[in-house]
Structures are given as C-alpha cells and as structure tokens.
Amino acid sequence: MKTHRILAAAAIIASIALAPLAAHSEEISLGDIKRTPLMKEDLSIPGREVVQVRVDFPEGVFAVRHSHPGEELVYVIEGVLEYQLDDRPPLTVKAGEVLLIPYGTPHAVKNVGKGNAAELATYIVEKGKPLLIPGK
Numbered sequence: 001m002k003t004h005r006i007l008a009a010a011a012i013i014a015s016i017a018l019a020p021l022a023a024h025s026e027e028i029s030l031g032d033i034k035r036t037p038l039m040k041e042d043l044s045i046p047g048r049e050v051v052q053v054r055v056d057f058p059e060g061v062f063a064v065r066h067s068h069p070g071e072e073l074v075y076v077i078e079g080v081l082e083y084q085l086d087d088r089p090p091l092t093v094k095a096g097e098v099l100l101i102p103y104g105t106p107h108a109v110k111n112v113g114k115g116n117a118a119e120l121a122t123y124i125v126e127k128g129k130p131l132l133i134p135g136k
Helices: 002-018
Strands: 028-030 033-042 048-057 062-067 070-078 080-085 091-094 098-101 107-111 117-126
Touching (some): 048 107, 070 091, 080 098, 080 117
Antiparallel strands (some): 028 033, 033 048, 048 117, 062 107, 080 091, 080 107
C-alpha cells in the first residue's frame, strides 16, 4: 500500500513537469498511473485553456491529494473511482457517470473497483500555470 502511495505521489510530481506537453503527444506512464494527453487548446476566454487527458488507474491505485488552477470535469470511462473532495464524504463515480471538481478544490482519487479504471479528465485552467498542484 505504501508503494502505491509513493508511486502516486511521484506521478503527481512528474505530471507537473510534463503539464506543458502539446496536444496529441505520446502516452505517458507515471508510476502506476498512465496519463494520455489528448488535447490542449486556448479558449476564447483570455488567459484560459482547455486540457483533456485520459487517466488510467490500475486496481487499487490512487492519486494523492492535489488541486488544479481551474475546473476539472471528470467522465469515468471504465471501472469505479472514489473521489475525496475537501472534507466531504467520499464520492463513488462509476463508468458512464460524471463529476465536476470546482476550481482549486483539493482532492484525491482511488480505483476502488476490480480491474482497470479510467477517466476522461477535462481541465479548464489558467494558462501558464502547472496543471497539477500536489498536496494542496
């Protein structure tokens, strides 16, 4: 269990360094979490961009507490993910369901199902800021 936490923390930190990747770049494996960048485009709102990533979580793996400089819209593609937002009770989101994580809200996510879980994460964020801010 500790190994998963260490690998997840390393994945988040590595994600920060890799956040500026251009759209349609190659798949990235960060520890046990695999992030596949799909799109990164400027929006019509000055200083904002949209970033879309597929995130795969093997069984039992989780991303440690982190936040984003904008909103995150989650669509669970497969499996079952448990999200812990702020001090709210854990929220379970299954394949086909969606979740909005408000601007700057600290959260963690864990695969609580059997097999792989995957989400389509769409971020509407401040341009030029790190996509992921660990520990906040």
